[in-house]
Amino acid sequence: MKRLALAALALAATPAMAAPDGATVFNRCAACHTKTGAGVPGAYPPLNSDFRTLANSPNGRKYLVLAVIKGLNGPITVEGKPYRGMMPAQGLDDASTAAVLNHVGGQVAKAGSAFKPFAEADVAKVRKDGAALSSAQVAALHAGAGGK
Numbered sequence: 001m002k003r004l005a006l007a008a009l010a011l012a013a014t015p016a017m018a019a020p021d022g023a024t025v026f027n028r029c030a031a032c033h034t035k036t037g038a039g040v041p042g043a044y045p046p047l048n049s050d051f052r053t054l055a056n057s058p059n060g061r062k063y064l065v066l067a068v069i070k071g072l073n074g075p076i077t078v079e080g081k082p083y084r085g086m087m088p089a090q091g092l093d094d095a096s097t098a099a100v101l102n103h104v105g106g107q108v109a110k111a112g113s114a115f116k117p118f119a120e121a122d123v124a125k126v127r128k129d130g131a132a133l134s135s136a137q138v139a140a141l142h143a144g145a146g147g148k
Contacts, residue, residue: 020096022103028090029100037108043085045078051109053146055101055116063145065118065126066138068097074139076147089135094123 029047033039037047054060071089075082092100098118105111105118130138 020093020099022099022101023107025092025096025100026103026108029104032087037104039078041081043083045076045081045083047104048109050078050147051104052111052115053148055105055109055111056114057146059141059145060147061116061118061122062126062130063138063141063147064101065097065123066130066133066141068092068100069123069127070130070133070138071135072139072142073135076139076142078147080148086135094120094127097123097127 032044033047034044037051039046051064054064067087068090069092072085072087075084077083090097090100098120101118101123105115
C-alpha cells in the first residue's frame with residue numbers, strides 16, 4: 001500500500017509535457033521548404049502567399065492540416081508554378097501539427113494579425129475526417145481549397 005501511495009505521489013510530481021515548439025518541428029520542413037519558406041523552384045513549393053491564402057478559409061485550413069499529416073503526392077500549382085513532387089506524411093501528433101502550422105503562419109508566412117491559430121482539437125477533427133484520404137487525394141484538394 002505504501003508503494004502505491006509513493007508511486008501516485010511520484011506521478012503527481014511529474015511535470016506535464018511541454019507544448020511542442022513549432023520552430024523546432026519546422027526544422028524538418030525547412031530541409032525542403034527552406035528556413036524562410038521560400039521553397040526550391042521546381043522542386044519544393046514556397047509556403048508564403050499560398051499558406052496565407054489557404055489559412056484564411058475553412059477548406060484551406062483542412063488542406064494544410066491534411067498536407068502535414070497525410071503528405072502530398074501529385075501535381076499542385078503554387079504561385080502559378082507547377083510542382084509534381086511528393087511530400088511524405090510527417091508522422092506528427094495533433095499538438096505538434098498545430099504547433100508547426102502556427103509557426104508557419106506566424107513566423108514563416110507572416111500571416112499577420114488576421115491569422116487564426118490552429119488548435120490541437122481542430123487538427124484531431126481533420127485527422128479523423130480525412131483518415132481515408134491518400135496523399136494523392138490530398139494533393140488534388142489544393143486548388144479547390146483556395147491554393148494558387
